[in-house]
Amino acid sequence: MTGAPPAGTVLCRLDELRDPGGREFSFGGRPHVFEMFVMRKGDAAYGYVNDCPHTRSPLNWQPDVFLDTTRRHIQCATHGAQFRIEDGYCIWGPCKGDSLTPVPVRVENGLVVVV
Ligand code: FES
Numbered sequence: 001m002t003g004a005p006p007a008g009t010v011l012c013r014l015d016e017l018r019d020p021g022g023r024e025f026s027f028g029g030r031p032h033v034f035e036m037f038v039m040r041k042g043d044a045a046y047g048y049v050n051d052c053p054h055t056r057s058p059l060n061w062q063p064d065v066f067l068d069t070t071r072r073h074i075q076c077a078t079h080g081a082q083f084r085i086e087d088g089y090c091i092w093g094p095c096k097g098d099s100l101t102p103v104p105v106r107v108e109n110g111l112v113v114v115v
Pocket residue numbers: 052053054055056057076077078079080081093094095
């Protein structure tokens with residue numbers, strides 16, 4: 001992925017994220033900014049490009065707010081599409097059946113690291 005952080009990049013500590021909850025990250029400068037976010041669920045973390053498959057716009061309108069009101073799914077702020085936290089699959093909305101683009105991450109010694 002163009003502009004994606006290299007493998008081994010430390011994004012944050014897992015315990016800095018709400019459970020469940022997320023945080024956005026940006027890399028590079030304009031016009032080639034790479035925007036991604038990480039979601040925490042329990043002891044696991046999942047990374048995605050911040051790009052809704054419906055219109056290719058960012059999913060969030062407020063900083064670090066990616067969940068629906070029940071905090072069970074990732075929700076796009078623009079038209080309300082909902083995605084599973086674990087794999088980014090869209091279960092509801094105008095892009096149902098599509099998926100967010102993954103940015104592989106893993107948790108190492110309590111740190112969320114790009115794979
Ligand atoms: S832009 Fe995300 S649901 Fe339309």
